[in-house]
Amino acid sequence: MAGLAMNTELLRRILVGFIREEVRKIGLQKAVLGLSGGIDSALVAYLAAEALGPENVYACTMPYRTSNPESEAHARLVAERLGINYRVIEITPMVDAYFQMVPDADNMRRGNKMARERMTILYDHSAAYSALVLGTSNKTELLLGYGTLFGDMASALNPIGDIYKTQVWQLSEAMGVPREVIEKKPSADLWAGQTDEQELGFTYREVDELLYQMVDLRCNRQELIAQGFSADFIDKIYGKVQNSHFKRRLPVIAKVSTRTIDRDFRYSRDWGK
Amino acid sequence: MDFTVALAQIKPKLGCLADNFALVEAAVERGIESQAGLILFPELALTGYFLKDLVPEVALSLYAPEIGRLKELSRRISIAVGFVEVSSDYRFFNSAIYLEDGEIKHLHRKVYLPTYGLFDEQRYLARGERFRAFDTRYGRMGMLICEDMWHLSAPYIMAMDGATTLLCLSSSPGRGISEDESLGSTKAWQKLTSTTAMFLNSRVLYCNRVGYEDGVNFWGGSESVAPCGSVSERGKILEEDFVLARLEEGALRRERIFSPMMRDESLSITMAELRRIEIERES
Numbered sequence: 001m002a003g004l005a006m007n008t009e010l011l012r013r014i015l016v017g018f019i020r021e022e023v024r025k026i027g028l029q030k031a032v033l034g035l036s037g038g039i040d041s042a043l044v045a046y047l048a049a050e051a052l053g054p055e056n057v058y059a060c061t062m063p064y065r066t067s068n069p070e071s072e073a074h075a076r077l078v079a080e081r082l083g084i085n086y087r088v089i090e091i092t093p094m095v096d097a098y099f100q101m102v103p104d105a106d107n108m109r110r111g112n113k114m115a116r117e118r119m120t121i122l123y124d125h126s127a128a129y130s131a132l133v134l135g136t137s138n139k140t141e142l143l144l145g146y147g148t149l150f151g152d153m154a155s156a157l158n159p160i161g162d163i164y165k166t167q168v169w170q171l172s173e174a175m176g177v178p179r180e181v182i183e184k185k186p187s188a189d190l191w192a193g194q195t196d197e198q199e200l201g202f203t204y205r206e207v208d209e210l211l212y213q214m215v216d217l218r219c220n221r222q223e224l225i226a227q228g229f230s231a232d233f234i235d236k237i238y239g240k241v242q243n244s245h246f247k248r249r250l251p252v253i254a255k256v257s258t259r260t261i262d263r264d265f266r267y268s269r270d271w272g273k
Numbered sequence: 274m275d276f277t278v279a280l281a282q283i284k285p286k287l288g289c290l291a292d293n294f295a296l297v298e299a300a301v302e303r304g305i306e307s308q309a310g311l312i313l314f315p316e317l318a319l320t321g322y323f324l325k326d327l328v329p330e331v332a333l334s335l336y337a338p339e340i341g342r343l344k345e346l347s348r349r350i351s352i353a354v355g356f357v358e359v360s361s362d363y364r365f366f367n368s369a370i371y372l373e374d375g376e377i378k379h380l381h382r383k384v385y386l387p388t389y390g391l392f393d394e395q396r397y398l399a400r401g402e403r404f405r406a407f408d409t410r411y412g413r414m415g416m417l418i419c420e421d422m423w424h425l426s427a428p429y430i431m432a433m434d435g436a437t438t439l440l441c442l443s444s445s446p447g448r449g450i451s452e453d454e455s456l457g458s459t460k461a462w463q464k465l466t467s468t469t470a471m472f473l474n475s476r477v478l479y480c481n482r483v484g485y486e487d488g489v490n491f492w493g494g495s496e497s498v499a500p501c502g503s504v505s506e507r508g509k510i511l512e513e514d515f516v517l518a519r520l521e522e523g524a525l526r527r528e529r530i531f532s533p534m535m536r537d538e539s540l541s542i543t544m545a546e547l548r549r550i551e552i553e554r555e556s
Contacts, residue, residue: 005452014447014490017511021485025286157488266325268487270287 003212004166008174011167012047015159019051022157023132025273030131034118034152035059035078035086036189037071039172039181040160041136042078046175047159048134049082057084058129062118065092071189074181081178091117111190115151123154132156140165140204143211144237145244146196153247164212165204202233210237275523276310276411279303280495280516282508283314284484287321290331294319294339297354300515301346307517310411311351313495315444315482316383316419317367319356322444323486328397332359335377340370347372351409353416355442357398358382364399369416369442371409379407383418384427391446391489392420406434411520419443422465432473432535437500437525439469443481447492447511459492459510471502474528474535476520483513500528 023031031048035041041059048057061075072088079086095117099105105113126133135155137147139162147153160168165186172182186196186204197203210229213219214237219227224234250262259265281300285293297318304312316322319339320331333339333356343352351373358368358380367383382401386394404427406415415431415438422428422441431439449457462479470477477498482491495508497518508514529535 003451006450007452007454010454010456011450013511014450017490018485018488022488025485267327268287268323268325270323270486271327272288273286 003217004164004208006163006167006170008171011163011171012050012175015047015171016051019048019134019157019159022270023052025270026132028130028132030056030058030129031134031157032058032060032122032125032129032131033134033136034122035061035075036136037061037068037074037078037181038184038186038189039177040138040141040165040168042074042177042181043168043172043175044134044136044159045078045082045084046172046177049084050175054083055085056131057082058125058131059084059086060121060125061086061088062091062121063088064090064095064114066191067189068187068192070184074178074184077178078181089121091121107190111188112148112151114190115148119151119154126156134159135161137161138165138168139163140208140211142248143215143244144200144207144240145247146200147247149247164208166208206233207237210234211241214238215241274411275519275521277308278478278497278518278520279307279309279312280478280480280497280506280508280514280518281312281314281318282480282483282493282495282512282514282516283318284513285315285318285321285482287486288324288327288331289321290319290333290339293321294342298342298346301343301350301352303515305349307515309350309517311353311409313440313478313480314352314354314442315480315491315495316355316369316442317357317444318354318442318482321486322482322491323489324357325393325397328357328365329359332357332365334359334361335370335380340377343370343372344375344377348375351411353440353442355418355444360399365397366401367394367398367418368401369418369440371407371414371416371440373409378409379405379414379416381405381416381418383421385420385424387420391448394420404430404434406431406436412437412522412525414438414440416440416442419445422469428469428473428475432475433538433540436475437529438476438478438520439473441466441477441479443479444491445481447490455510456492459494462494463496463504466496466498467502467504470498470500471532472534474500474532476500476525478518481508483511500525501532 059079122133133155135158138160141147283296353371355369358366369381370377371379384401388395413435415436447456466477466479480495483493494510496504497506506516506518508516
């Protein structure tokens with residue numbers, strides 16, 4: 001835990017500055033985000049409200065008919081505390097319309113469809129309000145690939161993508177995110193009673209400690225075993241990081257010219273900003 | 274000679290020469306108004322840092338009109354500024370120039386181009402080949418660009434070449450969050466500038482930029498470090514700033530009397546041992 005503990009005041013300053021500068025340098029003032037009722041999006045809402053002013057933040061909760069009503073209540077609580085713009089858009093009609101055509105889809109396909117449905121709504125709001133879409137995936141989820149490609153993983157700017165879930169908890173405490181949001185069990189809320197930790201088969205605290213040692217400190221397998229991590233756990237997590245890497249990259253382009261995008265045509269995204 | 278230095282802790286725009294030149298000009302005017310004798314800018318102040326394929330597009334030759342304008346301004350204040358330099362044989366350098374009395378007094382091309390972690394400089398830029406001290410109206414100086422400072426030999430050579438003031442132009446990305454008060458990169462740099470000043474009985478003037486490029490923050494914290502290693506002035510962290518520091522010749526003179534390590538430093542022993550190491554490595 002020692003390595004994962006952070007100076008939350010400094011972190012808050014860097015992340016607030018990041019949102020403010022990266023939004024404004026492209027000539028915009030506003031941001032939009034999906035507010036699920038969970039801690040990650042709540043934290044991003046707090047950061048965005050501080051960076052841009054609550055009047056410039058648009059939050060949208062997009063429940064499906066099986067979503068836990070408590071999620072919407074928590075999202076509303078966060079929006080009201082912050083005084084940000086808030087709207088609820090149900091995705092049940094559009095998602096159900098699609099699955100009437102493909103009724104055999106399993107839970108994973110249904111969950112992915114819902115995540116991508118929400119993404120299209122956020123990007124529509126982005127165009128409607130001239131607001132950038134803020135990402136709410138944390139480093140743990142991104143490394144494990146525990147998210148939907150082009151769904152909840154899609155955004156213009158992600159302020160929390162380099163901090164682990166354990167650190168999201170710390171920063172949320174420091175920023176005054178409501179207790180009930182911090183203390184509830186993390187859940188993708190795809191079906192009743194689902195929790196992330198149950199579905200993943202380990203706790204965020206366990207996996208964050210391993211990921212921190214493995215990714216941030218570059219400890220090798222032998223060193224991790226010496227620290228007390230089981231070989232099975234190490235191999236399982238390493239496999240998840242490896243197998244989900246495609247989700248963290250742009251689509252692969254077949255090279256035929258002398259300058260191929262992202263390979264030998266390389267510019268920062270902030271080119272000219 | 275006693276003088277005031279201005280550390281222009283600016284926020285350049287990536288790849289926008291004209292905008293950045295305007296920022297530099299405004300800071301120079303402010304330096305003149307503040308009666309500073311020297312103004313220091315960050316590494317790549319005229320271009321921004323993560324340039325990648327933009328390098329050739331933003332490069333300036335030493336004969337460019339922008340450099341000419343800086344030469345003119347240097348009649349009123351000495352200027353040290355970083356930019357991308359293109360040579361006549363079309364190599365591109367991460368360079369810094371020291372301008373004074375309407376002339377370029379010194380050109381330093383960054384020698385150590387980092388290519389690890391988040392850095393990728395040697396892919397796009399050519400390497401400088403020398404560390405040389407030079408004379409200015411404020412005494413003999415050495416100019417280093419960011420990573421150069423992390424190689425002990427670089428400030429050492431400058432000091433052995435007679436520099437008593439080391440200028441360090443920097444674009445240092447902030448990273449390494451922990452429970453500590455400062456970022457890992459901030460702590461490391463503060464240790465480095467202070468230790469370098471102390472070892473070499475030299476002033477260190479450090480100018481670092483601020484702002485964000487593709488999510489990477491630059492942490493600022495520009496500082497004027499006395500030859501005893503103590504920081505006399507420090508700029509804000511993560512915010513633009515304009516730091517003025519008064520440098521007294523007497524403080525340098527007294528420190529060199531108290532701690533005469535540079536006087537006692539043996540060039541001949543160092544050279545003999547380095548030559549031996551060179552021969553042994555080749556054999």
